[in-house]
Amino acid sequence: MTTMQAAVRRRRAVAVAGAVSAGLLVLAACDKPTPRATVTVGKNSISAEATCYEDGDDLGQEKATKCALKKASDSIEVAQSETLRIGVDPKIADTGWALWINGQQVTNVYKKTYYSFQGVDLFADQQGQAAPKTLYISIVEQDKPKSAGTSKEFKGVWNFKLVNGDA
Template sequence: MPRGIAADVHSAVRRRRAVAVAGAVSAGLLVLSACDKPTPRATVTVGKSSISSEAECYKDGDNLGQQEAAKCALKKSSDTIKVAQSETLRIGVDPEVADTGWALWINGQQVTNVYKKTYYSFQGVDLFADQQGQAAPKQLYISIVEQNKTASGPSSEFKGVWNFKLENSDA
């Protein structure tokens, strides 16, 4: 083949490849734009260890309702962190969660008031204390539940639930 024709063939092949690559990139971006946006994150830190997770239940900031939130708070998490007795438990949430408010739940029960902070530290909490003659548990499940703070009474909106598993490192 003469040089001019060979160059034209290679040029056409390069153009087809470039068009194919551009098409693949466009298709990938289209697929990604169709995906749900990620939920806000919550982080649990003990000592130098920390775990972070997206919500177990979340409806883009819409109200889940108290029953659904309670059911979600009972789901077992695989996100695990080891905790020694009397260790400081630190919880961090995204600012949009703090704007609404959040409470700490243990084993499906609310145990704190609603906080409106992005970070809260529970100093020296003995989460694994003996309970009325029963041995200290080896693990427990905590939930961070996004719920509104009302001055007049209990929360009326429950927007998200993040679950974590704590293991007693002293057991």
């Protein structure tokens, strides 16, 4: 092998090593996608990544509550007494999840990837007030409490906007 061929081989090896290193840097800079949650009404559905999620680490109840109060941009229309279906990634179901409305937990913790709330009137008139035109719900990944206690870990929050189909 001549010195010229050896020099060309070295340059190629350096170029390949540089390309691999650059590729790894680009990949390391990317955020991993969060697990997804989906809300379905009739034939329409919307899906979202988490509003707040720290790779499965505990957010704490205070931060989860703040995240659940953030407004979602994607919306879905819900008419009175339609079935609201929620689907979650198996990672979320393994921990457990609950439905929250306006920053308040309204269901027990489920450990299923799918749950349907049949005939729920989320937009019912309340104490003499007109039915709201929009409602913000959250899927909150949280552990299922032992007995009557409260959840100790809150790992993620997915927010959705429901639009009153009867307004």
